[in-house]
Amino acid sequence: MTTSRRRLVHRWPVRLTHWLNALAMPCMFMSGWAIYNASPLFPFTFPAWATLGGWLGGAIAWHLAVFWLLLANGLIYLLYGLFSGHFRRDFLPLSPRAIGRDFAAAVRLRLGHHLGTYNAVQRLLYWGVLVLGVLVVLSGLAIWKPVQLQGLAALLGGFDTARYVHFFAMAGIGAFVVVHLALVILVPRTLPPMITGRAHEEVNDESA
Template sequence: MAEKALNGTRTQRVIVHSLIVRVTHWVNAFAMVCMVMSGWAIYNASPLFPFRFPAWATVGGWLGGSIAWHFAAMWLLVANGLVYLAHGFATRHFRKHFLPVRPRDVLHDARLALTLRLPHETGVYNAVQRLLYIVVLLFGVLLVASGLSIWKPVQLAWLTGLFGGYEFARRVHFAAMAGVAGFVVVHLALVMLVPRTLPSMITGRARRVVHGVTDA
């Protein structure tokens, strides 16, 4: 249903996120939280660096429990990711929403974002968002690949070798996790700055201006 706006145009609620995009988004959010928190518990059992994560930020209770959480979340993440990728390619979701990504567009939108002057339309990704989504998808692939090389370093010796050995694969896995965590922080910050984007990821609909509509 359209509603008349103050400037004489009309606004109308339209679909901006498909059901599959919404479901996979929330499943992915749940899986990533479980993976990161259980991964931090696993890290604490054999730290790579001179720090540990606080116990309240971990799940599993003990190493075996945390590993069980980690693998369960991993398979959920992989299955959910395959559904999202299949949907993205079949419907051209990636091409329509994430491409093209041009350096000059990214720099332009980044400058506007840093000065809080970047306009936002729900369901439309700016150049910075498109780049971030592509990067986090690549981080996800890197997480799974490096995680498998750590899990099965003998059976998947060729994969572990691609990462430069078991110890370096652990560091790659940690760096990819840090990249995903950083994306989540930025993503949540943007949601807080533009809170109207959240309801559309639940309902799938947002209000858009409809041009050329006149009263009967």
């Protein structure tokens, strides 16, 4: 007989850091777009309604305030991921063969999804966004304090190059967020476990 039980899918530190990111990232993007508009890197700007801060000084104040929140949140997640085994348990193993196999299945819309288990493409994306997170922090610090942190700025190719690194790293994170939201819309049953931590699972009761 098949019965249903509630299984732990996401532990509370993962859920807490996830929702803090979800609240803070829009502020980070919108204040960043306002800062970008003051000195555009490319021949376009973001519409005023999509920015935060009202003026350059206000945007910088918002950006720095949210930055410290995200930095603390990111450090908590990294430490938890390393010492709890979350990274090893959920993001590994990862191989080119597995990535190719799961990517091909995803393109054909035949990639299965099991709550609490990440496929190879998801694991690659999570590792990628972690790297982008580190890169966006380092480049942001180099832009903020190019004189005091001139060694870091030089490592990134100088102040001007660091701005491009920061822009493209943030764009990569933005793309990850868009894909993440699209997957939630396509597979809405993944959302409740990120709130409650648990999901219903069908199991065979052999004793019945």
